[in-house]
Amino acid sequence: MASAVVQRRSSVYKTNWNKFEDGVEVGRKVMVVAFQWLYEYERLKSKPQGDNTPIEYVGEYLETLSKGKKAPDSESKAQLKDKVPPEDLDISLLYILFRFTCGLLAADDPAWSDGSDKDSLEHTLFLVKKERNVIGHERHKAKATNMSDLELKDRLDNLQLLYTRIIYKAGQKVCKDCSEITKQTDEINEKLTEILGVNAERFVQKARQEKEKHNEQGMEVREKVYVTPLIRNPNHSSKGDVLTLKELFECNTDDDFTPDLILVTGDAGAGKTTLCRYLDRLWVKKKEEMQKFDLVLIISYIDLDTSDLLQTLIQDLLPETTSWCDPYKILDILSQMNVLWILDGVEDSTRDTVMLMNKLLQRQDNNNYTILMTTRPEQAHTLSKKYSHKNILTIKLDGADPMEMLETFVTSDDSNTFGPEIVNKLKQKFKGTQQYFMAALYIDSQIKISTDVKQDLNRLFVISSEQKIINFWNKRSFEVLVQLMTLLGDNIDQQTTEAIVEVLDCIMSKGYKSYKFFDIIHTVSSNLTMLKLIAKVTPKHWFVINSHIEDALILLQYSSPQIISLRLDSNVEKELKLRLLKLLQKLTTFSDPVEVDLFLTCPNMVSNNLDTLDPYLEVLGEENSQCVIVSLGGHITESNYGLLEKCMISDYCETLTLDVRRLQKLTTASKIAHSFFESREAKEVKKKGKKKKKVELRE
Known part of the structure; x- marks a missing residue:
């Protein structure tokens, strides 16, 4: 931006x-x-x-x-x-x-x-x-x-x-x-x-003047030819489900609550971004449809590069208007208004934009804010689940009917092979995750009319009797399956559940990246039946990142890994750190050993505020722990070097590298390094083809 x-x-x-x-x-x-x-x-x-x-x-x-x-x-x-x-x-x-x-x-x-x-x-x-x-x-x-x-x-x-x-x-x-x-x-x-x-009234006046001044050239002409897309409430099937722009902001949720969050979904090209700009233009012109709002602010995710809400207002949204204000009072001024925040293109969100969105949603609790998000259909279910504590109204923008479009794509006079047909034609029409969603949407429609779900799923995912997957699906079928599970939700029968898990097992057996597996766990976490079945086909090697810790804890109730690789960002939030410690604690209680590959990213090793491995090593080194460390990366405080002696280190660990930052600690580090390998070195030398373990001490 x-x-x-x-x-x-x-x-x-x-x-x-x-x-x-x-x-x-x-x-x-x-x-x-x-x-x-x-x-x-x-x-x-x-x-x-x-x-x-x-x-x-x-x-x-x-x-x-x-x-x-x-x-x-x-x-x-x-x-x-x-x-x-x-x-x-x-x-x-x-x-x-x-x-x-x-x-x-x-x-x-x-x-x-x-x-x-x-x-x-x-x-x-x-x-x-x-x-x-x-x-x-x-x-x-x-x-x-x-x-x-x-x-x-x-x-x-x-x-x-x-x-x-x-x-x-x-x-x-x-x-x-x-x-x-x-x-x-x-x-x-x-x-x-x-x-x-500037008070609230003058802020609105100046914001309108600024938007008018910087209005995109030619918008006046486009206003005359702009045709509002069909706006539908997908939860209602009557003829009256098509909404006008004014009705859009007067419509309640299914529970008859005033919506905190309006999700506007639509396929690529349905006019989501154009609608956002048009709503802003109607507000500038003081049109009746937007009289409910004192102020309209649009944040385009594709251009946003900060998570700071105040900075976004000052530098990007209203630089001239906010120049009249004490920056520390700007958000207070906005709190006095009925503001429509439009977040356009949520599917393009980054870590910064997600943080900004969360801050905005938190401020909404104490302010008269309405938030409208635009996104593609494949993201709507995820967002609805993520913000389930909000009163959400989901609205669909209609261009061409996606089902009609899909039926046109897959209908062929001389072929009944669904998989390759869908793949080739969707690749031509759609980009990014939308092709996965559209394929999942089609598969969902076929499941509902199927008399043999297992056979039809194998056919749709192009799984032969030898369980071979065509090249495209070898790369993309997992993403389609995630979208399909999201569409199906919890209302899924036993036959369909078993068929889907069988497809998942086939995909994972072909070496698909197992760190993606937790996307499935996250999607089905509320469906206990499916979760138990999926646990049976869980890969033995788990790859866990920050966002997967909670899902890994859920899966541990029904399955256990042989190897777990943890790749975590530094400065882990307190609540997440507690969940990670709980995860490691759970691993130490299993009867069979679990190999642990733990790496905590610490970009600035000199920082006094960085997270350390200390609390995690304390858990892994507890008496009777069955965890075996095969790889370790991160920062250990000087006073806790001894934690390494308490942990079980795998025989596969051939190199220990210690960066010693104080000369007086070199003796301690040397002692630990010697003890680290002494008990196993003689045994390793006797093994054919094994090298002696190597110790490096660097100051």
């Missing part, structure tokens, strides 16, 4: 009193403009026709007036003597110059201050000077440091009224063009708005 660099307004970090002072400073600049208009107008008016000599400096003119000589104080006189330009004069001196040099009421006329004509230019100038005096008198008082947001707003609103009146009155007096007057008043409004900062 392209990031925009926008200068943050300095005012967002100031106290309310400082902001009020800035507001009065705007008034000084307004008075400068009005003074220059009036003074120039009066001096030109007093010149004889044809006199093109420059207008004298105001201080020089003031010296020619008997009253003027006594008006300014000594400091002001010095400024005028030095011909300080009007732009640099303060409000008090400008007020004096207005009274004596601009053709207004006489300087001693009480109308300046008594408010007999409260809307007059003279009295308005007096009120601005009065506000300036407030700053001088109250700056050090307690209420100056405790000015509330409401009081600041009231004061700035009052100043805006005064400044606008000064510009209008002065402009009319000197016959300024309306466009010039409007330009000046717009600048006043912009400056005071910047000073005040």
Whole structure:
């Protein structure tokens, strides 16, 4: 996602009193403009026709007036003597110059201050000077440091009224063009708005302006030709299941709850991304369909490269709008709004985007947020299961009917061979995981009408009597099977269950990557019957990564590995670490030995905060443990080198490499290394073809 660099307004970090002072400073600049208009107008008016000599400096003119000589104080006189330009004069001196040099009421006329004509230019100038005096008198008082947001707003609103009146009155007096007057008043409004900062209402206004300003060129034309796709609630089969855009956000879940999460599914090309942009455009245009929402924000997963929600708002979504805000208050401002968050392309999510999505869903509990996710059908079931604690409404975008499309693909006049036909035609039509889902969807439809599920599954997965799988399925059939199990869910009969497990056994027996096996366990974890059957065909070598720890614990209830390879990221979350320790604890209780290959990724071995192998070695080294370490990688703290002596090390382990980072620990490390192999070295030397074990000590 392209990031925009926008200068943050300095005012967002100031106290309310400082902001009020800035507001009065705007008034000084307004008075400068009005003074220059009036003074120039009066001096030109007093010149004889044809006199093109420059207008004298105001201080020089003031010296020619008997009253003027006594008006300014000594400091002001010095400024005028030095011909300080009007732009640099303060409000008090400008007020004096207005009274004596601009053709207004006489300087001693009480109308300046008594408010007999409260809307007059003279009295308005007096009120601005009065506000300036407030700053001088109250700056050090307690209420100056405790000015509330409401009081600041009231004061700035009052100043805006005064400044606008000064510009209008002065402009009319000197016959300024309306466009010039409007330009000046717009600048006043912009400056005071910047000073005040942004509340929820102004945030929405500025967000709409920013989106309009940066709207993609040509969208106006596309709006006229855009045709809303058929939006269906797949849980209802009546004719009324086609929804309008407005009904989309008024529709409840099947349990009659207002949805927290709307899942919009659709095949590739169904118009999911275009719909997202169109919804955003309708909000910008204040169309009826989107009136429910104060703000619409779109996050495109394919472009996102951060998990920080605030950073996403500031750099990617609304850089100009957020530049008006204290960054620490932006999320608080959003919490006051009814926000529609659109997350487009969930199937393209990365680790960062998943973290961001989880943060957003967590914030939803305390905010009036509606979240709309777009995804392909093959991801919808997984997301529904993952966020089952949310009230989810699933909506389907219809392009061409996928079943009709599949039937067209697989129908052939001269062939009844389903597997190769599906493969070749799906490869041409679909990319990525969608081809797996579409194949699974077709197989699901065939199972429902099958009289011999086992035979038809073998045929559909192209499994011959010799249990050979064609090349394509050798690589892809596992993914199709995962999608099929997701589609079938828990409502599956015994015959179909046994047939599917047989297909799985065939696939795994052909050497498919066993680390993928836990995707199946995750999918069927709530189906006890299938889980027990799958446990019987579980590979003897388990590959477990962070996301599979929970699934491995479930599988351990019904099966056990001969070898388990654990490849884990460093800085494992606390809850996950506890689950891993429980997993290792369970392994130590089996009657048959389990070979353990444990590797904890530690990219920065110097870090004091990295996870260590210590707690895992403590478990593996417990008395009566049946675990045998065949490979080990990671960090052990210096005080726990001795843990290695407690663990059973496999005879296959031929090399021990220790990185010693402190010289004083070298002796300890040497002792451990010697003890590590001493008891087994003599036996190993006698074995034919076996090399002596090798010890490396590196400082």
